[in-house]
Amino acid sequence: xxxxxxxxFLFYIFSIYFLYxxxxxxxxxxxxxxxxxxxxDGIFGTFDKPSARRGLQIYREVCSGCHGLKFIAYxxxxxxxYSREEIKNIASEYxxxxxxxxxxxxxxxxxxxxxxxxxxxxxxNMAKFMNNGAAPPDxxxxxxxxxxxxxxxxxxxxxxxxxxxxxxxxxxxxxxFYPGHIIAMPQPLYGDDVEYLDxxxxxxxxxxxxxxxxxxxxxxxxxxxxxxxxxxxLVFLIFMTGLLFLSYKxxxxxxxxGSI
Amino acid sequence: xTKKEIGSRLIDWIDYRLxxxxxxxxxxxxxxxPRNLNYWWNFGSLAGFFLVLQIITGVxxxxxxxxxxxxxFASIEHIMRNVNYGWLIRYAHMNGASFFFIxxxxxxxxxxxxxxxxxxxxxxxxxxxxxxLLMMATAFMGYVLxxxxxxxxxxxxxxxxxxxxxxxxxxxxNWLLGGFAVDDALLKRFYALHYLFPFLIVGFVILHxxxxxxxxxxxxxxxxxxxxxxxxxxxxxxxxxxxxxxxxVLTIFFLVVFYAPDYLGHPDNYIPADSLKTPAHxxxxxxxxxxxxxxxxxxxxxxxxxxxxxxxFVLFLLPWLDTSKVKSATFRPIYKKIYWLLxxxxxxxxxxxxxxxxxxxxxxxxxxxxxxFSHILxxxxxxxxxxxxxxxxxxxxxxxxxxxxxNVDNNV
Numbered sequence: 001x002x003x004x005x006x007x008x009f010l011f012y013i014f015s016i017y018f019l020y021x022x023x024x025x026x027x028x029x030x031x032x033x034x035x036x037x038x039x040x041d042g043i044f045g046t047f048d049k050p051s052a053r054r055g056l057q058i059y060r061e062v063c064s065g066c067h068g069l070k071f072i073a074y075x076x077x078x079x080x081x082y083s084r085e086e087i088k089n090i091a092s093e094y095x096x097x098x099x100x101x102x103x104x105x106x107x108x109x110x111x112x113x114x115x116x117x118x119x120x121x122x123x124x125n126m127a128k129f130m131n132n133g134a135a136p137p138d139x140x141x142x143x144x145x146x147x148x149x150x151x152x153x154x155x156x157x158x159x160x161x162x163x164x165x166x167x168x169x170x171x172x173x174x175x176x177f178y179p180g181h182i183i184a185m186p187q188p189l190y191g192d193d194v195e196y197l198d199x200x201x202x203x204x205x206x207x208x209x210x211x212x213x214x215x216x217x218x219x220x221x222x223x224x225x226x227x228x229x230x231x232x233x234l235v236f237l238i239f240m241t242g243l244l245f246l247s248y249k250x251x252x253x254x255x256x257x258g259s260i
Numbered sequence: 261x262t263k264k265e266i267g268s269r270l271i272d273w274i275d276y277r278l279x280x281x282x283x284x285x286x287x288x289x290x291x292x293x294p295r296n297l298n299y300w301w302n303f304g305s306l307a308g309f310f311l312v313l314q315i316i317t318g319v320x321x322x323x324x325x326x327x328x329x330x331x332x333f334a335s336i337e338h339i340m341r342n343v344n345y346g347w348l349i350r351y352a353h354m355n356g357a358s359f360f361f362i363x364x365x366x367x368x369x370x371x372x373x374x375x376x377x378x379x380x381x382x383x384x385x386x387x388x389x390x391x392x393l394l395m396m397a398t399a400f401m402g403y404v405l406x407x408x409x410x411x412x413x414x415x416x417x418x419x420x421x422x423x424x425x426x427x428x429x430x431x432x433x434n435w436l437l438g439g440f441a442v443d444d445a446l447l448k449r450f451y452a453l454h455y456l457f458p459f460l461i462v463g464f465v466i467l468h469x470x471x472x473x474x475x476x477x478x479x480x481x482x483x484x485x486x487x488x489x490x491x492x493x494x495x496x497x498x499x500x501x502x503x504x505x506x507x508x509v510l511t512i513f514f515l516v517v518f519y520a521p522d523y524l525g526h527p528d529n530y531i532p533a534d535s536l537k538t539p540a541h542x543x544x545x546x547x548x549x550x551x552x553x554x555x556x557x558x559x560x561x562x563x564x565x566x567x568x569x570x571x572x573f574v575l576f577l578l579p580w581l582d583t584s585k586v587k588s589a590t591f592r593p594i595y596k597k598i599y600w601l602l603x604x605x606x607x608x609x610x611x612x613x614x615x616x617x618x619x620x621x622x623x624x625x626x627x628x629x630x631x632x633f634s635h636i637l638x639x640x641x642x643x644x645x646x647x648x649x650x651x652x653x654x655x656x657x658x659x660x661x662x663x664x665x666x667n668v669d670n671n672v
Contacts, residue, residue, distance in 0.1 A: 043519065071337045137531075140337070144522060145530035179540070219530075222340070222347040229348075230518025237511040244504040251500050255295055255492055258661040 033148055033155040033177060038209075040150075040216055043231065046224050047217050049081045054196055055214025056080065058207055060090075061194045063139065066131065066185075069117035071140035072218050079221065087113050094118045134184050143212075143219035150216045152177065157208045160187035287473055292491035293498055294479035296660050300374075301477065302505035303367035308465065309506055310360040315458050317353040318402075325405070327451035329444040332407035333532045351521040357399050358524045359513050361547035364392060372578075373599055375587030376478040382579040384471040389575055391464045396548070398457040401450040403545055408529030413542045415442045415450075421555075424562040441535065481659060482587030483652055490656035541616050549613030550606050556617045557629040567629065574636050581636060583644030591650040594643050598635070605631050 039048035056077070059069065074091040078084070091111040096118055099106035111118060119138075121127035127135035143149040159176040167174055172184045189211070191204035200206060217223075254260045275281045324343050326335035339346035368388070371377055377385035400418060404411045419436050423429040438445030476485065485491055492498075516523060524546060528539050544552050551568050558564035574581070589596040605628050612625040653659040 071334070071341060076341070141530040145527050147527050149527075226347065226351075226518055226521075230514065233514050233518065234511065237507060237514060241504065241507040241511055244500065244507050248500045248504045251496050255497060256664065258657075258664060260492065 033151045034158060036151060036154050036209075038150055038213065038216070040213070040223060043227060045227070047080070048213055050198060050200075051210045051213045052080050052217050053082070053214075054198065054200060054206075054210040055212070055217075057197060058189070058194055058211045059139070059214060062188055063211070064117075064120060066120055066127075066136040068119040068121075068138045069140050069218060070119055070138050071116065072221075073114060073116045074111065075113040076221060080217065084113065091115060132184065136185070139215055139218065141219050143216045145219075149219070150212050153215060154208055154212045156183075157189055157211065158205070287469075287494075288499075289493065289495040291473065291494040292476065292485070292488070293494050294477055294485055294490060294656055295492045295497075296479050296481060296656050297477065297498070298480050299505065300366070300370040301479075302502055303363050303370060305502040306363045306506060306509055307360065307367055310356055310363055311458070311461060311465065314353065314356050314360060315462075317349050317356060318455075318458065320349050321353055322455060325451075327405070327448050329407060329447055329533070332405060332447060336406045348517075351517050355513065355517050355521060355524060357402065358545070358547065359509070359516075360395065361399070363509070364395065365547070368392070369603065371478075372602075373589045374478055374480060375482055375582065375584070375589070377579045378582065378587050379579065380475050381471070381478065384468060385579060386576060387464050387468040387471060389572065391461055391468060393572065394457055394461045394464065398454060398461070399545065399547065401454040401457070403529075404447065404450050405454060406529060407447060407533045409531040409533055409537070409539050410526045410529040410542070412442060412533035412535065413539055414544055415446060417542055418544075419446070421561075421565050424565045426562070478587060479656060480588060480590065481653060481656055482591070483656065486655045486657075543614055546610070546614070549611075550609035551613070553609035553611075553613030553625050554629045554632065556613070557622070557625040567633075571632065574633065578636070578640070582640045584647065584649065586649040586652065591652055592643075592647055593650065594647045595640075598639055598643060601631070602635050605635065 039045060039051065059067075074087050077087050077090070082090070091113050094111040094115075095108045096111045096115055097106055098109050101107055121130065121135075124135055137145075143153055146152045155177040156175060159178070161174055161176050163174040167181065172182045173186055174181055175183045189204060189207050191207065192202055193207060194202055196202050220226075271281050321339065324335065324339045324346065326332055336350070339350050341347075343349075371385065371388070400414070404415045419433055419442065422432045422436060425432060434440060436446070437443070438449060476491075479485075526543065526545075543549070551571055554571050555564045555568040558567050584592060584595065586592055589599055608624065608628045609632065612621050612628060615621045617625070
C-alpha cells in the first residue's frame with residue numbers, strides 16, 4: 001500500500017517538475033542572473049526592515065523622479081516599522097490635488113497617511129512625453145511582473161556595463177540582463193547616491209540590495225503573514241493526513257482481511 | 261420523550277414529505293461500491309471539492325472586484341492589499357483553478373486506462389467531457405478578469421480564432437467582443453459568464469453523478485459486480501478513503517498557495533493590459549498548453565482551430581472507437597503499453613505548447629499532434645480487434661481475496 005502511495009507522490013513531483021521545465025523554457029532564459037541570497041528567501045524568510053527602510057530612502061531620493069508606486073499607501077509603511085507620526089511627516093512632504101471643494105474648485109493639499117504614493121507625472125501622456133515616448137513603469141508590482149522577480153531586479157540594477165562594439169547605443173544604454181540588452185533607463189545607481197539616515201555605507205551593492213528588498217515588499221506586502229500562516233496550515237494538514245491514513249487503515253482492515 | 265426520539269421523529273416527518281434523508285442515505289451512505297477501487301478513484305470526489313472551493317472563493321472575490329477595463333486591475337490589487345485575507349482568497353482561487361484541472365485530467369486518464377467510458381457508462385463519460393468543456397470556458401474567462409497583459413492578449417488571440425470560420429467569422433468575432441476590439445464590453449460579458457458557468461457545471465455534475473449511481477462505479481478489474489460480496493457501502497469505507505486523499509492533496513495545494521502562489525501563473529499578468537504593447541510570447545495557462553500545441557502544429561488557421569476543437573470532440577466517440585469488449589487495460593497486453601504513449605504524447609504537446617513555435621518545436625508539435633489523433637482514431641479501433649485479451653477473473657471478491665492470500669504466502 002505504501003508503494004502505491006509512493007507512486008502517486010512521485011507522480012506529483014514529476015508533474016510539478018515538468019511544469020517547472022516548461023515554464024522556464026517559455027521564459028526564454030538566455031543568461032545567468034547573479035546568484036544572490038535575500039533576507040526574505042526560504043520558508044522562514046522575512047524582510048530585513050532596516051534594509052527595506054533604506055530602500056524607501058533610495059526610492060524617494062532617486063527612483064521617484066520617474067517611477068510611481070501607485071498601489072502603495074503611506075499608511076502601509078507601518079509594516080516596515082515606521083510610527084504613525086513618521087508616516088504623517090513623510091506623507092506631508094508631498095502635495096496632492098483634491099476636490100472639488102464646496103465652491104466647486106480643485107485645490108492642492110498635503111498628502112495624508114491614507115493617500116497612495118504620489119505619481120511623478122500628472123498622467124501617462126506626460127510620462128511618455130518626458131521620457132522619449134516610453135513611460136517608466138510603475139514599481140508597485142515590478143518584482144511580481146518579471147521572471148525571477150527579486151533576482152532579476154537586483155541583476156538589472158547591477159548589470160550596467162560598457163557598450164560592446166557590436167551594439168548600437170543610440171536608443172539607450174547597455175545592460176547585461178535586460179532582454180535585448182538595450183534599455184532606455186540610464187544607470188540609476190552608482191554607489192554613494194544617497195546618504196543613509198542610519199549611517200550605513202552606501203556602496204552600490206548595498207543600495208541595490210536595499211532597493212530590491214523594498215520593492216519586493218511593495219510587490220508582496222503579505223509575504224511574512226503568508227509564510228507564517230502557511231507553516232501552521234501545513235503542520236496541521238500533515239498531522240491530519242497522518243491521522244486520516246491510520247483511520248483509513250483501521251476501518252478497512254476487515255475488508256482487506258476478507259471478513260467483510 | 262428523550263431528545264433522540266424527538267430528532268428521529270422530526271427526520272421521519274420531513275422524510276415522509278420530502279425524502280432528502282433517505283436519498284442521502286441511499287447515495288452517500290449505503291451506496292454499494294466495488295471493494296477493489298484503488299487510489300486513482302479518489303480523483304472524482306477531489307474534483308467535486310475543488311469545484312466547491314472555486315465557487316466559494318469566487319463569490320467572495322466577486323464582492324470586491326470591479327469588472328471594468330478602467331478599474332479591474334486596481335481592484336485586484338485592492339483585494340491583494342486591503343481586503344482582509346484577500347490575498348489568501350485570491351491565491352486559493354488562482355491555484356484552485358490549476359488544481360481543479362490537475363485533478364480532472366488525472367480523473368480522465370484514469371477513465372481512459374480502465375475503460376470507464378464503455379457500456380453502460382457512455383452518457384456518464386459524455387457528461388464528464390461537457391464538464392471539461394465548461395471548465396475550460398470558465399477558466400479562460402476567469403483568466404481575462406484581472407485585465408493584465410496576458411489576460412488581454414489571451415482574450416485577443418482566442419476571440420480572433422473565430423475569424424477563421426469562413427464568411428461569417430468576422431461577424432462572429434465582433435459579436436463576441438461586443439465591439440471591434442477587446443475592451444470593456446468583453447470584460448463585462450466575460451465576468452457575467454464566469455459567474456454563471458460554474459453553476460452550469462454544478463448541474464452537469466449532478467447529471468454525471470446520477471448517471472454514475474445508475475450502474476455504479478467501474479473498478480480496476482473492469483468486470484461487473486456479481487453480488488453483495490463484491491461491494492462495500494460507500495460510508496464509512498470510501499468516505500474515509502476520500503478524506504485521506506483530500507487531506508493529502510490539500511497539503512500539496514496549500515504548499516503552493518502559501519509558498520509559491522504565483523508559480524503557475526505568468527509574471528506578465530501583473531503588468532496592466534496595454535493594447536499597444538504585445539508581450540514577447542503569448543502563452544495560455546498551463547492547462548491549455550496541449551491544445552495550444554495542437555492549434556499551432558497546423559500551418560493553416562482554420563485547420564488549426566478545427567484540430568484543436570476536434571482534440572476534445574473525438575473523445576466523445578471513444579465508447580465506439582474503442583472496439584475491445586474488455587474494459588480494464590490490466591487485461592489488455594497491447595493497449596496497456598500503447599496507453600502510456602498517449603500520456604507521453606500529451607506531455608510532449610504541453611511542452612511544445614509552452615514554447616515559441618520555431619525550430620524543432622514545430623516538427624515535434626506536428627508529430628505529437630499526428631500521433632494524438634492516430635492513437636484515438638486508428639490505433640484504438642484496430643488494437644481492439646487484433647489484441648487477444650487475458651482471461652478475465654470470474655469475480656471481484658475472488659480476485660481480491662486471492663491476491664491477499666498470495667501476498668501472505670509470499671511474505672511467509
